[in-house]
Amino acid sequence: MGTQPDHYAILGVPPTASAREIARAHRALIRQHHPDTRKKTHDGGASEALDLQQLHAVMQAYVVLSDPGKRAAYDRGRTRGSGTPVSVRIHRTTAVPAPGRQQQPLSFGPTRWTPLRRTHPRRPT
Template identity: 40%
Template sequence: MTSKPDYYDVLRVKPAASQQEISRAYRALMRTHHPDLDGGRADGGDLNRGALLQIMQAFSVLRDPARRAAYDRNRTSTSTIAQGAGPIVIPVRKGAGNVPAGNTIRITPVRWESGPWTETAGT
C-alpha cells in the first residue's frame, strides 16, 4: 500500500507558505529537475521523471486554494489519526438549554413549509 507524499515536503515549503512562496519553490525545483535544463541529469531517467511528476502534482494541488484547503483537511485528519489522537468530540445541544456556546453545534428543527425556497418565481 502506497501513501501519498507530503506535498509541502515535495516542494520544500512550510505548510503556512504563501502562494508566492509555493510558486517560487515550484519554479526552482522545475529548473533543478527538468531534463531539458542543465539541472536535469540525462542518466536520471525514471528517477528524475518520478521526482518531476511529484513536483508537478504537488504544485497542482497547492496552487489552487480550494484543493489546498481540502488537502490540508485530509492531511491533518490523517496525521491526528496516525498519532492515535482519535476523533475530536464536539458537544451537541438540541434546542434551548444551559450549555455554554463555546465549541458546540446547535441543532434546530427545519420548517420546510416556510422559507425562501417556498416562494415561487413570478408570483
Template identity: 40%
Template sequence: MEVQRTVGGFPDYYSGLGLDPQASPGAIARAYRSLLRRHHPDTRYRPESVEDANQHAVLLQRAMEAHAVLADPIRRARYDREHHPHPVLPPIPQPSAAPFRPASSPGSRPGGGESLSVSPLRWDPPTRRSI
C-alpha cells in the first residue's frame, strides 16, 4: 500500500495528488480527475481481492480529501500557511538608534520646543438653502 508523506504530522495533499505546492487550480483538478478515474469503483476493473478493493478505497478517499482542501482557495491558503511555510525572508534593516528630533519650522522657539496652539473643533449645522 502506498504511504502518503506527511508534513509536520499532517498529510501532504500535494504529494497525494502528485503535484508541487505551486500547482495551478487547473493542474489540481486534472490530477484529481485522473486519480478519481483510476481508483473509483465505477470506472476501474473488478478488484482481484478484498485487500485490493480496500487499497483503492483508501487512495480514493485521500484524493477526495486532498481535492476538497486544495480546490477551495481559502482552505488551500490556510493549509499552505500552516503546513507548507515559505522560506524565511531576511530581516528588514532597522534605522540607527539616533534620537528623533523634529525639523525646525518657522514658528519654532529658539529653546528647541515649538509653541503649539490648538483651537477646539467646532461644528456648524448645515444651513437650509433654497434652490
C-alpha cells in the first residue's frame, strides 16, 4: 500500500488555498514542465523524463484539488492519517531529591507487559 502524495505541496499552495490560487499554480507549473514550453537540454533525456513525471504529478494534483467533492474526500483522508490527538497531563512535583541522588529524567516509551509472579504455589485440584 503506497502513501498518498501531498497534492498541496506538489502545487506549492497551502491547504487553505482558494480554487483560483490552485488554478493559477497549476497553470504556472504546466508551463514550466510541459515539453512544448520548456527549454531543451541535451542530457540524454533525463531531464525530460523528470519533467514528464512532475507534469503527471501536477496534473493529478489539479484533478483532485479542482473538484470540490474530490478535494473534500482528499482532505478527510489527510487528517485521518495523522492520528487522533491525545491529551496528556504532566504532574510536576516540587520535592527536592535526596542528597546524593539525582532526579531521574522523564522517560516514556511503549507499554511493556510482564506477568506477575505468583506468591503462592498452585493448589492441586
